[in-house]
Amino acid sequence: MKWTEKNRENLAGYLFIMPSVLGFAFFILLPLLFSLALVFTEWDYLRGLDGLSFSGLANLREALQDELVYKSLKNNVLFSVVSVPAAMLIGLVFATALNKFVYLKSLLRTLIFLPYMSSLVAISVVWRVLYHSSEGPINAFLRALGLADPPGWLASPDWALPAIIIMTVWTYIGYAMVLYLAGLQGISRDLYEAADIDGATGLQRFRAITVPLLKPTSFLIAITLIIASFQVFASVQVMTDGGPMQSTTVLALYIYRQAFEFRDMSYGATISWVLFLVIFVVTMIQWRTQKKWQNQF
Secondary structure (H helix, E strand, O other): OHHHHHHHHHHHHHHHHHHHHHHHHHHHHHHHHHHHHOOOOEEHHHHHHHHHEEOOOHHHHHHHHOOOHHHHHHHHHHHHHHHHHHHHHHHHHHHHHHHOOOOHHHHHHHHHHHHOOOHHHHHHHHHHHHHOOOOOOHHHHHHHHOOOOOHHHHHHOHHHHHHHHHHHHHHHHHHHHHHHHHHOOOOHHHHHHHHOOOOOOOHHHHHHHHHHHHHHHHHHHHHHHHHHHHHOOOOHHHOOOOOOOOOOOOOHHHHHHHHOOOOOOOHHHHHHHHHHHHHHHHHHHHHHHHHHHHHHH
């Protein structure tokens, strides 16, 4: 009787998790394995499975010799190196300020977090208008300040990527701020009171108490934002479509072009696995150094 009841409970548990397992298998695992198989094939997907042919390591060799892959990877790395620390720093400043000042805290928190929750496509369209080189409000403001030759922003190869980074940092700030607020509320007030008794200044309390105790939160924010920054796609496609002169082309956009514009699904899958390996290596490095992110005084 006990054996039967136990098996009935196990069967009920398996039935409950079956929808999630089947969804994961059909919509994530099988496409993942199929994309890995495409790396070693050539596929004209308009012909269905009849368009598949084995090509060995030809796609990998092509990716290693493709200058645009390296340029896209360079743009991704620059995008991540600049946007993630900037968003974390500004988010921490906002969180610290909101954690101290009570007036309109809920309203300010909502306003700062709103860009992160809004449609990225809509935000990108708005910022594209703001960045217009001749009629945009940003350059109009810079001219009013006396700058005779303001940046071309999205029309300039030198300024297009920084312009997208600025917009992305603006959207990431709310995410970092909310998590930092949660971390700040978990720090005991006794620590700050003891520091006050010892005569510590506000900057000293921030450096010796706040920053060390927020290291686990910073670790979480860093991982999630780095992964998100390497997967950036919508904002680049809407604002510049990789231009001008490929100055804003990133790996996700290059994958899309190869797979759906040039109909080279196999090469697109190859580059997507390159992107996966880059994200995997960066994440593993972070996990290997996670002890340095633990609470330390």
